[in-house]
Amino acid sequence: MKEGISQEKLDWMKEVGIGEFDKPMKFYAPYGKHCFSEEYIANTTLEKIKAGYESTLPVEKDLLEKAHNTIDILLDWIQSKAAMASSVETTALPEVIKGTAELIKAVK
Structure with a gap:
């Protein structure tokens, strides 16, 4: 022990x-x-030290890029729904979608 x-x-x-x-x-x-x-x-x-250190960076960068791509897809979807919303539907829906889109833009 x-x-x-x-x-x-x-x-x-x-x-x-x-x-x-x-x-x-x-x-x-x-x-x-x-x-x-x-x-x-x-x-x-130094090359070996850098290689070991940098080997973890692409994974982090790749994950961040995937997150941004997912946000872009979600933002496009929300904006398309806002454009398609008609006055027959609930009048609050376009504002909710617009607000959500603005929130996603702010986070991004």
Whole structure:
């Protein structure tokens, strides 16, 4: 048992794959996605460090792009419904749709 850590916690950590660092971590990137030891930074080429770091960025950028595309599709749909709304339908519908479209634009 490690000092101050119960066996129950150690067992759980092993079960879920939480491991111990071989070297003390001295540097980190935002959001805890990357931790680096001083030895790793000193002995690894900048290109390799950048490649490891940047490998996570396209995923984040891709998700953001997909979210914007989804908002665009939703906005187009809402605007088409607002254009098709007639006075026979509830008079509040066009205003609700217009307000929703404006809200989506503001969020985007």
